[in-house]
Amino acid sequence: MATAGDNSALSVATLSPASIGVAVISILLLKILYGLGTDRLGHIPGPFIARLTPIWYWYLTWKGIECTVITAMHKKYGPVVRIAPNEIDISDGAAVNPIYVDNGGYRKIDGYRNFDINGFPTIFSVTDHTHRAVRAKAVSPLFAQQAITNSKLAMQKIIDATMVELKRRRSLAADIPVDLLNLFRSMAMDALTEYLIGECFNSVGTERLSATAFVDNFAAGGRFFYLPSWLFTFADNWAAKFDKNNLAITMSTDMVQEFAAKVVDDSIAQGEKETYQGRLLHASLSREEAIAQVMDIMFAGTDGVARILAVFCWHLAQAPDKFERIYKEIMQNPGVDARSLPYLSGAVKEASRLALANPTRLPRVVPSGGLNVPGLPTIPAGTNVGIGAYSLHFNPEVFPKPYEFVPERWLECMPEMLRDSFHFGKGPRQCIARNFASAIVWWASEALVRSRVLDGGKPVVEKIEIVEWFNSKQVGDNIELSWA
Numbered sequence: 470m471a472t473a474g475d476n477s478a479l480s481v482a483t484l485s486p487a488s489i490g491v492a493v494i495s496i497l498l499l500k501i502l503y504g505l506g507t508d509r510l511g512h513i514p515g516p517f518i519a520r521l522t523p524i525w526y527w528y529l530t531w532k533g534i535e536c537t538v539i540t541a542m543h544k545k546y547g548p549v550v551r552i553a554p555n556e557i558d559i560s561d562g563a564a565v566n567p568i569y570v571d572n573g574g575y576r577k578i579d580g581y582r583n584f585d586i587n588g589f590p591t592i593f594s595v596t597d598h599t600h601r602a603v604r605a606k607a608v609s610p611l612f613a614q615q616a617i618t619n620s621k622l623a624m625q626k627i628i629d630a631t632m633v634e635l636k637r638r639r640s641l642a643a644d645i646p647v648d649l650l651n652l653f654r655s656m657a658m659d660a661l662t663e664y665l666i667g668e669c670f671n672s673v674g675t676e677r678l679s680a681t682a683f684v685d686n687f688a689a690g691g692r693f694f695y696l697p698s699w700l701f702t703f704a705d706n707w708a709a710k711f712d713k714n715n716l717a718i719t720m721s722t723d724m725v726q727e728f729a730a731k732v733v734d735d736s737i738a739q740g741e742k743e744t745y746q747g748r749l750l751h752a753s754l755s756r757e758e759a760i761a762q763v764m765d766i767m768f769a770g771t772d773g774v775a776r777i778l779a780v781f782c783w784h785l786a787q788a789p790d791k792f793e794r795i796y797k798e799i800m801q802n803p804g805v806d807a808r809s810l811p812y813l814s815g816a817v818k819e820a821s822r823l824a825l826a827n828p829t830r831l832p833r834v835v836p837s838g839g840l841n842v843p844g845l846p847t848i849p850a851g852t853n854v855g856i857g858a859y860s861l862h863f864n865p866e867v868f869p870k871p872y873e874f875v876p877e878r879w880l881e882c883m884p885e886m887l888r889d890s891f892h893f894g895k896g897p898r899q900c901i902a903r904n905f906a907s908a909i910v911w912w913a914s915e916a917l918v919r920s921r922v923l924d925g926g927k928p929v930v931e932k933i934e935i936v937e938w939f940n941s942k943q944v945g946d947n948i949e950l951s952w953a
Contacts, residue, residue, distance in 0.1 A: 510557070510848075513846060514546040515542065526553050530691075530693075533937045533942065534937055535829050536859035539552065543560045549561070555852055562861055564842045564856060567841075570897075576834045578832045578833065580832065584687075592608075593765055593901075604762065606752075611664075612901060617905050618806075618908070620664050624908070629916065630659075631652065631653075636920075646947075648948070649779040649949065650775055650779045651678055651681065653774065657774035657775050665744065666763065667743075670767075679724055680771070683724070685714075685718075685942070687940070691829075729746075732746055732763065746763050773826035776826045778917070780933060780948070781817065781910075783948055784816075784820065784874040785918075794812055795918045796918050796921070798810050798811070800919075806911075808907075812880070813915060814911070817911055818890065821910070822890065825892075828937050829858075831894055833855060835851060867886060893907075927950060
């Protein structure tokens with residue numbers, strides 16, 4: 470004789486697929502309706518779909534149109550926009566300090582851990598402040614302004630070698646454009662490894678940086694940045710299987726890893742504690758983690774510097790009057806450090822604003838007490854919130870004619886311009902190598918103008934376009950000048 474339990478089991482087993490589908494959909498709808506009824510972010514404007522799911526936003530990120538779409542949303546909804554059930558994007562620079570600077574800034578979201586290397590949280594990707602502090606403290610003396618200034622002679626040799634290489638490529642160019650982005654990646658890689666690692670990567674003289682595929686692949690991971698870790702791993706592995714450059718990526722990554730392993734092993738053998746890896750080892754990091762940290766800084770210190778310099782050249786090639794003004798300023802101030810020349814500095818800051826190495830928002834978790842910025846809606850604790858360089862750098866209220874290259878705007882700099890300069894982020898978690906990267910950009914910019922190596926060069930394309938990932942990808946993979 471069947472029991473009541475047996476009857477229930479039989480009933481479920483004999484349900485039609487359509488009935489099961491209706492039941493599942495009903496449960497999902499009830500869950501959505503419950504969520505809408507208890508929505509703590511209901512006061513934040515945004516598209517209706519943002520209340521239901523983050524999937525549409527993940528698609529924008531993967532597609533590389535996140536910034537463009539979010540900017541349009543801000544024009545429609547205002548400076549605070551809801552983009553997912555627990556995600557807020559802000560375009561008002563007044564929120565920069567509360568989120569990123571004050572009291573050490575808010576904690577990074579767990580999504581940054583998707584940028585771990587070899588299973589280790591890096592100085593960039595780690596979310597725990599205490600864990601990061603040990604590592605950042607160990608290497609911070611290398612990024613002090615005086616230490617960087619003392620390295621100028623060695624860095625100048627690499628910059629000069631780059632000018633020679635650019636002249637060589639220009640003379641051989643004929644009808645073939647010169648890819649500035651790749652050349653400046655090589656220069657940045659050599660400068661960083663020479664100064665921080667103590668062993669130069671020696672890439673300036675090669676036709677194409679051997680680490681290019683490693684750098685590009687690391688940047689491509691940003692298209693999946695907001696995915697949960699388990700889904701990120703699946704998506705990243707799936708994408709790799711169908712990547713036509715998979716072999717080149719593997720070879721390039723292996724080359725970078727072998728270089729990192731060699732310099733770490735050399736530091737262990739020598740017992741030195743002055744280089745980047747030596748300081749980390751002296752702070753009791755394992756060999757394997759030190760290798761991961763070296764690989765991370767090799768990426769972080771390469772692409773941003775290269776983009777700024779390539780954008781600097783691309784714009785000056787179209788503005789001979791601005792080029793001549795910088796050249797005159799340099800020649801009239803012999804012996805003056807490039808960072809002290811006002812108009813050159815304006816041009817570098819403008820190139821940095823337009824380069825957008827990291828265009829998307831840098832998300833953080835709102836702590837207890839919520840985010841309270843005068844004039845903006847209150848955002849409750851536990852919400853993921855962020856601001857992006859794209860929104861800040863192209864805000865016409867702070868930067869009139871935001872898409873134009875206007876070095877003059879920095880000669881009468883308003884406080885809001887400095888507040889909203891976000892190319893290295895802001896606060897204690899901003900790019901750890903920012904001082905070094907800035908110095909290289911300034912010194913190389915001065916050399917580019919002084920040498921007049923850009924004379925006669927013309928941009929190949931009318932517009933520099935990027936794929937808007939966390940680390941931007943250059944459309945066409947190059948920024949070229951032609952001397953044909």
